[in-house]
Amino acid sequence: MKMKPAPDEAPGPGLLIWYGNIHRRRDLWWRGSALMGPGLLWLLVFLALPTCGLVILSLAQRGDFGEIHWVWTLNNYQRLLGFGLFGWTPDHIFILGRSLVVGLVTTLICVLLAYPLTFYIATRPPKMRTALLLLLIVPFWTNVVVRTYAWMLLLSPQLPPAKIAAWLGAIPSGSPLFPGSLATYLGLVSTFLPFLALPLYSSVERLNWELLEAARDLYASRWQVFTQAILPQTRPGLTVGVIVTFIPAMAMFVVTDLLGGAKYMLIGNLIQNQFGQSRDWPFGAALCLALMALTMIGLRLYRRWGRS
Amino acid sequence: MNVRRPLVAAVAILSLVFLYLPSLAVAVFSVNNARYGLLWKGFTWKWYQQLCQNEAILEAAVNSLLVAVISTAAATVLGTALALALDRFPWPRRLTQALDILVHLPVVTPDIIMAAALVLTFSLLRGFADIFDLGLTTLVLGHITFQISFVTLVVRSRLAALSRDIDEAARDLYATGPYLFRRVTLPLLAPGIMAGAMLAFTLSLDDFIISFFTHGPDSVTLPIYIYSSVRRGISPEIHALSTLVLLATVVLVILAERLSRFRAD
Numbered sequence: 299m300k301m302k303p304a305p306d307e308a309p310g311p312g313l314l315i316w317y318g319n320i321h322r323r324r325d326l327w328w329r330g331s332a333l334m335g336p337g338l339l340w341l342l343v344f345l346a347l348p349t350c351g352l353v354i355l356s357l358a359q360r361g362d363f364g365e366i367h368w369v370w371t372l373n374n375y376q377r378l379l380g381f382g383l384f385g386w387t388p389d390h391i392f393i394l395g396r397s398l399v400v401g402l403v404t405t406l407i408c409v410l411l412a413y414p415l416t417f418y419i420a421t422r423p424p425k426m427r428t429a430l431l432l433l434l435i436v437p438f439w440t441n442v443v444v445r446t447y448a449w450m451l452l453l454s455p456q457l458p459p460a461k462i463a464a465w466l467g468a469i470p471s472g473s474p475l476f477p478g479s480l481a482t483y484l485g486l487v488s489t490f491l492p493f494l495a496l497p498l499y500s501s502v503e504r505l506n507w508e509l510l511e512a513a514r515d516l517y518a519s520r521w522q523v524f525t526q527a528i529l530p531q532t533r534p535g536l537t538v539g540v541i542v543t544f545i546p547a548m549a550m551f552v553v554t555d556l557l558g559g560a561k562y563m564l565i566g567n568l569i570q571n572q573f574g575q576s577r578d579w580p581f582g583a584a585l586c587l588a589l590m591a592l593t594m595i596g597l598r599l600y601r602r603w604g605r606s
Numbered sequence: 607m608n609v610r611r612p613l614v615a616a617v618a619i620l621s622l623v624f625l626y627l628p629s630l631a632v633a634v635f636s637v638n639n640a641r642y643g644l645l646w647k648g649f650t651w652k653w654y655q656q657l658c659q660n661e662a663i664l665e666a667a668v669n670s671l672l673v674a675v676i677s678t679a680a681a682t683v684l685g686t687a688l689a690l691a692l693d694r695f696p697w698p699r700r701l702t703q704a705l706d707i708l709v710h711l712p713v714v715t716p717d718i719i720m721a722a723a724l725v726l727t728f729s730l731l732r733g734f735a736d737i738f739d740l741g742l743t744t745l746v747l748g749h750i751t752f753q754i755s756f757v758t759l760v761v762r763s764r765l766a767a768l769s770r771d772i773d774e775a776a777r778d779l780y781a782t783g784p785y786l787f788r789r790v791t792l793p794l795l796a797p798g799i800m801a802g803a804m805l806a807f808t809l810s811l812d813d814f815i816i817s818f819f820t821h822g823p824d825s826v827t828l829p830i831y832i833y834s835s836v837r838r839g840i841s842p843e844i845h846a847l848s849t850l851v852l853l854a855t856v857v858l859v860i861l862a863e864r865l866s867r868f869r870a871d
Contacts, residue, residue, distance in 0.1 A: 316696055317773050326695055334691030334705075337684040337754055341708055344751040348723030349711075355726055411621045418618030430622075432859060437625045440855045441812050443829045444848045447836050448628030451635065454840065456644040488625055541714070549716035552814060556836060566718050573722055573819060583726070586719045593716065 356583035364577030374584035390568075397565040398592055401548030402599075404486045405494070408543055409536070411487070412495040413528075416502040431499070438492035446556045449485050450476060453557075477559025485553040490546070494539035501535025537600075544596050549589055565589050629852055636845035653846040663847060666831040673742065673817075673827060674810040677749035682803040684750070685757025686795075692758070693765040712755040721819035724748045728820065740822035748820040749810045756809060757802035764798025804862060 312323050356374055359367040378394075380386045419430045437445065453459055453475035464471035475481055505528070513527040529536075551566030558564075565585060572582030639650035657663055692705055712720060724744075731738040738744060768791075776790045814829040821830055828851065835844055 314696065317694070317770060317777070319777060330691050330695030330697065333687045333695075337688030337691075337758070338705070338708075340684055340751065340754060341711075344724065344727060344747065345711060345720070346708060348727040349715075349719070351726050351730075352719070352723050411617065414614040414617035415621045418614055428863075432863060433622055433626075435859050435863075436852075436856055437629075439808055439812060439859060440629070440852055441814065441829050441832075443814055443833045443836070444851050445628065447832060447840070447844065447848055448632045450836065451644075451840055451845070452628040452631045454644060457631065488628070491621065491625060545714065545716055549718045551718065552833070566716075569718055569722060570818075573725060579726070582722060586722050589716055589719060593714075 352583040352586050355580055356587055358580040358583075360578045360580050364579075366579055374581045377581060378584050378588055393563055393565055393568055394588060394592065396562075397548050397589075398596060400482070400486070400550075400554075400562075400564060401544050401592075401596060404483065404490055404547040405540055405544045407483070407487050408491050408494040409540070411491055412498050412539065415491075415495050416499040419499060420502045420505070434492050434495055434499070437488070438496060442489055442552050445489060446485050446553050449481065449488070449557060450474075453481055453484075476557045477562065479558075479562065481557040482554055482562050485557045486547055486550065489550075489553060490543040493546075494543045497538035497542065498532060498535040501532040505531050540600055541597065544600070545593055548592060548596065565592070629848075632845050633849045633852070636842065636849045638842065638845075641842065653842040654850075656843055657846050657850070660843065662826070663828075663831060663843075666826045666828045669742065669745075669825055670811060670827040670829075673745045673749055674807050677746045677753055677810050678803055678807040680746075681750045681753030681757050681806050682799060685754045685802060685806075686761050686799050688754065689758045689761035689765055690791075693762055709755050709758050712752040713759070717752075717813075717815040718819075720752060721748070721816045724751065724816065725819050740820060740825075742822075742825040744820045744822070745817055745825055745827070748816045749813065752813075752816065753806035753809060756805050757799075760802035760805060761795065761798045764795060764801075768794055801866075804865075808858065 314321055314323050314326070316326060355366070357370050357372070359369050359371050359373060361367050378390050380388055380390055415434075419427055419434070422430060451457075455461075455464075455472050455474050460469065460473070460475045461471075463469050463475055464473070469475065509527045509531065510523055513523045518526060548564070549566045550564060551570050554562050554564045554567055555570075565588065569582050569585045569589065572578045572585060635644060636653055637649050637651065638644075638646055639652070640647040688709070692702065692709075697705075724747075728738045728740065728744050728747075772790065772794065773786070776786050781790060812829075814833065817827050818830055818833070821827065826834075828847075832844060832847060832851075835841065
């Protein structure tokens with residue numbers, strides 16, 4: 299894939315042939331470092347070190363006025379597991395579990411919608427294909443706050459969706475369809491569908507349709523056609539799509555904050571609270587690390603499913 | 607397949623409707639002549655006119671653009687240099703692997719963790735210098751941090767596609783050093799750099815989470831402005847503002863598509 303040239307035989311001590319020229323090894327090293335230096339330093343100062351800083355912060359303690367006491371304690375992790383001043387509560391564990399479930403369910407729904415969507419687009423004539431793709435790219439780039447706001451409007455009491463729900467008796471008449479789980483999933487799925495569909499499309503576009511025909515000629519059932527002919531061919535795009543959907547979906551706080559209400563608090567909302575109103579940064583840092591762990595667990599689950 | 611085709615088409619079309627229905631509703635109500643409620647009271651442009659007179663919104667729009675332009679410029683330079691350094695020098699394999707992980711970090715970590723880490727950094731650095739008070743500066747610094755990675759990744763993929771032979775051919779024709787870079791490498795790399803810069807610019811304009819954590823009271827960007835007013839309830843001005851943001855996105859996307867097609871020809 300990558301055509302990185304291997305260093306040729308060294309023409310002498312401290313010398314090396316690189317891109318067809320003889321260089322002194324040390325010169326190359328200096329030049330490369332100078333080029334890389336600023337960017338690397340930036341990533342170290344603002345990304346790598348701060349992330350390690352979060353680990354240390356998670357072992358600190360909040361002071362009475364929201365300041366940070368740099369003491370070594372596992373207090374925040376105990377709180378994370380539910381051990382508080384008043385005995386054990388499962389609240390935080392529920393929030394962690396809910397985040398994982400919401401992330402997985404959102405991803406699953408997006409996958410189920412994205413396959414028909416991308417197959418439909420890929421089988422259109424070229425002009426229409428471009429137009430439909432643009433229709434998919436626009437929501438991909440539309441700000442999440444703007445799109446969530448649009449759902450708040452659409453689900454408000456005076457408009458048909460809420461009226462129909464009220465008529466069916468699902469909600470009292472005159473109340474909006476949010477906050478609630480339906481609104482949350484509507485918001486999440488519509489936010490992430492383009493994130494999943496666009497990478498998937500890049501695989502579907504290159505699909506070898508003859509394999510699908512061959513499978514049908516050999517009396518494969520629809521399910522077998524999917525698992526044996528479609529899935530293996532589209533796995534690269536699907537994997538990228540799942541990763542870019544699952545990770546942000548689990549950490550989401552905009553959609554859940556505006557459409558989910560208190561009952562749909564996810565770990566993202568909890569983290570935001572700690573850095574916002576509660577000013578409990580050490581606990582917030584511990585939550586960040588928990589989120590990181592959840593991300594790993596989710597990806598591990600996906601990889602295991604992918605292997606089977 | 608014959609039986610399933612209508613079902614596939616139906617799901618696909620419904621999905622697209624589902625993606626656009628809320629925004630269409632917002633666009634319709636942005637020209638509705640009613641301050642409260644959602645009953646149709648006739649057509650008006652007045653909410654758009656009020657937008658243009660709302661100083662807070664104008665300031666937020668200016669802030670958004672300012673942050674996007676400055677951070678994109680810086681991140682494009684830093685990211686391109688980083689990509690060149692990673693790809694064009696004989697680093698030991700271990701080092702390359704470690705750097706790869708570092709560069710991919712912002713792509714796979716949830717934004718909110720990056721945001722928390724940045725807030726921590728700024729609060730520690732504030733002890734040394736005032737410029738780390740939350741404001742436009744910290745916004746720019748935060749944006750550059752996630753943009754660098756994306757620029758580096760895009761430019762590197764372009765670099766990887768450029769064959770080493772071109773460099774060697776240029777050298778055989780006695781092009782060396784800065785001349786080689788300016789006349790051979792850079793022109794070939796330009797589409798990659800452009801694509802990286804455009805991605806960085808859009809990411810900056812679109813970002814909410816990192817901005818939300820690192821902004822100060824006098825450095826509100828458009829997404830933050832919309833978010834804080836939405837929490838107070840829906841209003842026709844926000845309908846109009848949302849519609850404008852959506853239209854701007856449409857224009858940007860079409861522009862980017864035209865540009866890439868132009869380049870491909």
